Amino acid sequence: MALIDIYPTALRLLGRPVLVVGGGPVAARRAKGLLDAGAQVTVVSPDAVAAVRELADAGLLRWEPRAYRSDDLDTPWFVQTATGDPAVDGRVAAEAEARRIWCVNASDHENSAAWTPAVASVDDVKIAVNAGADPRRAMAVRDAVATALDEGSLPLRRHRRGAAKGTVALVGGGPGDPGLMTVRARRLLAEADVVVADRLGPRSVLNQLPEDVRVIEVGKTPGHHPVPQEEINRILVREALAGNRVVRLKGGDPYVLGRGGEELAFCREHDVDVQVVSGVTSAISVPAAAGIPVTHRGLATGFSVVTGHDELGSLPARPDHTVILLMGVKALSRSMAALAASGLPADTPVAIVERGYAPDQRVTVATVADVAGRAAEVGVENPAVIVVGDVVRLSPYTPEHLRVSQNLSSTAP
Numbered sequence: 001m002a003l004i005d006i007y008p009t010a011l012r013l014l015g016r017p018v019l020v021v022g023g024g025p026v027a028a029r030r031a032k033g034l035l036d037a038g039a040q041v042t043v044v045s046p047d048a049v050a051a052v053r054e055l056a057d058a059g060l061l062r063w064e065p066r067a068y069r070s071d072d073l074d075t076p077w078f079v080q081t082a083t084g085d086p087a088v089d090g091r092v093a094a095e096a097e098a099r100r101i102w103c104v105n106a107s108d109h110e111n112s113a114a115w116t117p118a119v120a121s122v123d124d125v126k127i128a129v130n131a132g133a134d135p136r137r138a139m140a141v142r143d144a145v146a147t148a149l150d151e152g153s154l155p156l157r158r159h160r161r162g163a164a165k166g167t168v169a170l171v172g173g174g175p176g177d178p179g180l181m182t183v184r185a186r187r188l189l190a191e192a193d194v195v196v197a198d199r200l201g202p203r204s205v206l207n208q209l210p211e212d213v214r215v216i217e218v219g220k221t222p223g224h225h226p227v228p229q230e231e232i233n234r235i236l237v238r239e240a241l242a243g244n245r246v247v248r249l250k251g252g253d254p255y256v257l258g259r260g261g262e263e264l265a266f267c268r269e270h271d272v273d274v275q276v277v278s279g280v281t282s283a284i285s286v287p288a289a290a291g292i293p294v295t296h297r298g299l300a301t302g303f304s305v306v307t308g309h310d311e312l313g314s315l316p317a318r319p320d321h322t323v324i325l326l327m328g329v330k331a332l333s334r335s336m337a338a339l340a341a342s343g344l345p346a347d348t349p350v351a352i353v354e355r356g357y358a359p360d361q362r363v364t365v366a367t368v369a370d371v372a373g374r375a376a377e378v379g380v381e382n383p384a385v386i387v388v389g390d391v392v393r394l395s396p397y398t399p400e401h402l403r404v405s406q407n408l409s410s411t412a413p
Contacts (some may be wrong), residue, residue: 005131006115009104014038017075021068021092022082023048026106028055030080030116035060042076044068045083046229070095079103080116110235117338118142122149123156123191152186155210156243157193166193166240166268170260172253172279173201174288177357180280181205188277193244196235200251200282200383229259233266240272251383257307257326281305283324286356286385290363291395299390299404317342325386331385333372339388349392349402354384363397 009324014037020031031052034041041061048063057064062340064072068088073079079096081103089107096103097113104226105112117128118138127145130383131138134270148154160163169188174180181202189205191241192213197206199219206215216235218227221336227235232248254260254276267274283305284294294303303322304315312335315323328335340346346369354362366374393404 008128010126010128011037011078013078016040016077017042018078018080019044019072019076020080020082021045021072021088022080022084022106023052024082024084025049025051027080027082028052030082030104030106031055031061033116033119034078034080039078042072044072046128051145051245068092073099073101078099080095080106082106085153088378114229120146124145125149125156133209149190151183152188152190154190156187157210157213158191164243165273166242166244166246168236168240168246168263168272168274169249169277170248170254170263171250171273171277172255172258172281173198173205173214173249173251174280175252175282175285175356176200176202178202179206180285180357182277182279185277185279188247189247189249191245192247194239194246196232196239196246196248198250201249201279206249229262233263236263237270237272240267240274241270250279251282253279254401256283256305268384281356282356282385283326286353287324287351287387287391289356289361290351290353290387290397292351292353292387292391294324294387296391296394299393300386303389312338313342315339315342317344319345319348322387322389322391325388327382328386329375329380329382329384332375332380335386336368336372344368344388348388349390349398351387351392351395351397352380352384353387354380354382356383363395365392365395365398365402367402 001054013141018034018039020027020041020043021041025302026050027043028049031041031043043061044064046065046067073095079092079101081092083089086107089105093103093105102114104114104116114185115130116128120127127142129138129142131141149156163245171185171188173185194214196216218232236246236248248263250258252258260276262278264274282337287294295301300320300322309325317339325335346367348368350366350368350371352364352375354410364374364378364380392398393402
């Protein structure tokens with residue numbers, strides 16, 4: 001049998017009688033798969049492995065502890081042979097062929113009237129792969145396709161939705177690099193009908209969406225919010241109530257200074273099914289892109305994440321407690337003054353990481369005393385993450401005179 005002879009199809013065996021001839025491990029696997037499809041399974045075999053016996057004892061299938069008889073073919077719609085004896089399997093297959101009953105002959109794959117593919121399920125998509133007479137090859141292809149669907153690199157979006165209820169997913173897209181998106185985030189994008197997108201985050205993934213996926217831009221810039229948050233909330237609910245799968249693609253993490261909690265509450269208030277998919281927050285990942293850990297043994301054991309508009313006086317004013325400022329470029333001078341007034345030494349290093357992970361990422365390093373002037377001199381702009389503390393001394397972008405000394409970065413275990 002060549003692949004050109006195959007007509008791929010899918011059998012709906014729910015409630016239909018099927019016959020498995022054989023009681024070994026292969027028969028047990030095939031019986032389990034048929035039960036999963038809803039078939040009424042009868043196993044005929046003088047003996048059976050424990051798995052078959054357990055299914056019979058549980059009332060999930062009928063086991064006839066005897067040899068095969070021709071009249072076993074009086075009722076089934078489908079037959080699977082798996083006795084391990086080519087003569088018995090061949091007889092069953094020949095008699096099934098004479099009665100025009102589809103039969104999978106486990107002993108003679110080449111001449112079998114039907115083949116059992118390697119199967120996997122992702123969501124409500126069933127993957128079935130035939131690869132000639134090479135089952136391991138079929139399983140490898142099946143696993144690769146299932147993984148690609150799970151990861152969102154293959155489309156899972158429904159095109160026949162009927163009256164299905166819409167949903168909202170608040171998805172954290174990370175700092176902008178698509179490689180830092182979670183598998184779940186990519187999969188939800190592959191299923192989306194509508195994407196409500198921020199200015200920040202992994203913008204390049206929008207170019208990979210099918211043409212009929214609607215992208216609604218709601219991006220904000222400092223001091224300019226063309227789509228107010230209240231309107232964003234209404235968009236999410238409106239599109240979901242219209243039956244769409246909506247992905248709210250946000251930069252970073254929805255719950256880290258991202259208004260995700262407000263969007264979640266609004267969806268729930270309007271009886272919309274909503275989920276939150278955490279993302280890699282820029283507060284940690286963008287400093288890492290500049291070689292700066294937010295904590296480091298011997299340098300910092302804790303960190304705080306705030307916006308540049310927050311009151312900084314209540315934070316620990318110590319170089320060994322890292323302060324991460326988001327959206328803080330405009331208020332940089334005022335923020336540094338507040339930290340200094342709280343007792344943070346003026347020579348504490350500060351790093352500003354602009355456009356983290358982008359090809360034009362830029363890192364500016366100075367101190368609490370002079371970073372505002374340095375930022376103005378080089379023209380620092382948002383999006384940027386500001387890191388304050390001794391951990392900045394570890395960055396390869398830090399000038400030599402501010403680098404960490406060997407005895408400062410190492411401590412006893």
